[in-house]
Amino acid sequence: MHFMSFPLTKKGGLCGGEAKNDFWKTVYQCTQILPHSKPRYVMGVGFPLDLVVCVALGADMFDCVYxxxxxxxxxxxxxxxxxxxxxxxxxxxxxxxxxxxxxxxxxxxxxxxxxxxxxxxxxxxxxxxxxxIYYLLNLMKQMRTHIQNGSFHSFVKEFMHNMFPNGPKTYPTWCIAAFHTVGIDFS
Ligand SMILES: [Zn+2]
Known part of the structure; x- marks a missing residue:
């Protein structure tokens, strides 16, 4: 993992197969200590679910071959x-x-x-x-709009419901833990 402090902050080296709990905890740890006045860029993250989790944890930008x-x-x-x-x-x-x-x-x-x-x-x-790519750009635009409107929690709940229609019991436990950390709960 490496960081660049100017003009934005990036973190990389994640999603090379590490456990998802290690993944989200590392992202959260970084977003907590990195400057809030600069964009936080996570390298190599592209699964839609991972984007939503990382945005919830405070990341702003991504790129990925996915x-x-x-x-x-x-x-x-x-x-x-x-x-x-x-x-x-x-x-x-x-x-x-x-x-x-x-x-x-x-x-x-x-x-x-x-x-x-x-x-x-x-x-x-x-x-x-x-x-x-259109889908992922639209996903990021939707998240930005919901953050601006103060409705990001509702967006996350709808996103998770669409992806896991059988309910919160079928959500990956690492996601539930990550969202819980930032006050988003599903029960
Ligand atoms: Zn299309």
Whole structure:
């Protein structure tokens, strides 16, 4: 892990396979002691759930290969988690990846088409990368708006409900612990 104090603060070396409890505790420890007047940048974090947890813990910025790499494997990011478009269940599914998404891929291509080309043709990786980055940018924009409006806790609860519709008992324990640290509880 290394830090840079100017013009922003970054932390890196996380998410190389360490346990999730070590991950969030390290992020929290850093955000508590780093200057609040500078952006806090966490390197190599890109899973949507990890972004929400890290923002709750006080991180501001991220970068990661994940949205592009997972696109190459035929995976699209959605509110409920991931769509694995190679799955035969999408062979005749003529809906977009996400009918609420306004990215150019969702506006012009069906799941059935993406199923046909995913992992076979490079255009699929490009189309899914567009959607995945759009999804993550939108997620970050939503969090910024909710923080500004004072409704971030409600946002977290809705995000977790969408990703884990069977309720808080199915939430990963490391997430519950991380959110609890900053006063977000689900019971
Ligand atoms: Zn989209």
């Amino acid at each position: 949205p592009c790499r997972t696109a190459r494997f035929g995976t699209a990011l959605v509110r409920s988690g991931e769509l694995h478009l190679k799955s035969s269940q999408f062979k005749f599914d003529f809906a977009p990846i996400d009918d609420t998404c306004t990215c150019s891929t969702c506006l012009h291509y069906t799941r059935a088409y993406l199923h046909t080309v995913a992992t076979k043709e490079s255009t699929a990786a490009s189309l899914l990368t567009v959607h995945n």
